[in-house]
Amino acid sequence: MSDMPIVNLLDTGQELTRTGARVSVLWQQPExxxxxxxxxxxxxxxxxxxxxxxxxxxxxxxRLHYRTPDGKEAVAVVPEGxxxxxxxxxxxxxxxxxxxxxxxxxxxxxxxxxxxxxxxCPNCDAPLHEEKFVVADYRADxxxxxxxxxxxSEEFRTCKACGxxxxxxxx
Ligand SMILES: [Fe+2]
Numbered sequence: 001m002s003d004m005p006i007v008n009l010l011d012t013g014q015e016l017t018r019t020g021a022r023v024s025v026l027w028q029q030p031e032x033x034x035x036x037x038x039x040x041x042x043x044x045x046x047x048x049x050x051x052x053x054x055x056x057x058x059x060x061x062x063r064l065h066y067r068t069p070d071g072k073e074a075v076a077v078v079p080e081g082x083x084x085x086x087x088x089x090x091x092x093x094x095x096x097x098x099x100x101x102x103x104x105x106x107x108x109x110x111x112x113x114x115x116x117x118x119x120x121c122p123n124c125d126a127p128l129h130e131e132k133f134v135v136a137d138y139r140a141d142x143x144x145x146x147x148x149x150x151x152x153s154e155e156f157r158t159c160k161a162c163g164x165x166x167x168x169x170x171x
Contacts, residue, residue: 009058012036013101025139026103033106033138039096042169045131045146046091048116051106053092056083060100067091073125091118109135117146119157119166126161 007026016024016038026034033051036058046067055062055078062078067090078084080100086092096102109115115135119128131146150156151168158165 009036009103013038013058016101017099022144023138023141028108028138031107033108034103035138036101036103039094039098039100040143040147041098042147043093043095044119044122044166045150046093046118046120047143048089048091048118049086049106050088050109050113050115052088053086054083054105055086055094056103056105057081057096058101058103060096062094062096062100062102065093065095073120115142117143117150119150121159121162121164122166123164124159124162126159128159128166129156 005027012024012026013036016022016036021038022040023035023037026036039060039062046065055064057078057080060080062084064076064078064084064086066074066076066086068074076084094102113134115133117131117133119130120126121128129150131149133142133146135142154165154168157168
């Protein structure tokens, strides 16, 4: 690949829809990690990224749920063709349909940095579960791994505060 790759974003998104893959990593450099991702209909967790993120909606609209500094849930609506900057450390949950896709720019993680994925109880909003990953290679799809661990464990999906069990989607 050239040192200065040029990628057609619409083609990349359409290829994801055609193949059913969720993520296509365009390149990974210390200061520039860029991928195109399809929506995940089951997305419910909040990602805490040690890197800033810029998300650009190529096709479709995103509802970016996030947590304010006082812990409340809020939603930023990002229309098709628009971008949002999410600074490092803000818990955020990008929600958009599987036939929509976006481009995300981050940077590769530095030594010792950890990505966190948090779920909250759908009934009482108490913290439900946390997954932690060292993201060395984004092609390993850390989001899918976090969900597999969460969905595979009823204990992880059971609220310690109120007993509600978050359902696992049928696959
Ligand atoms: Fe609960």
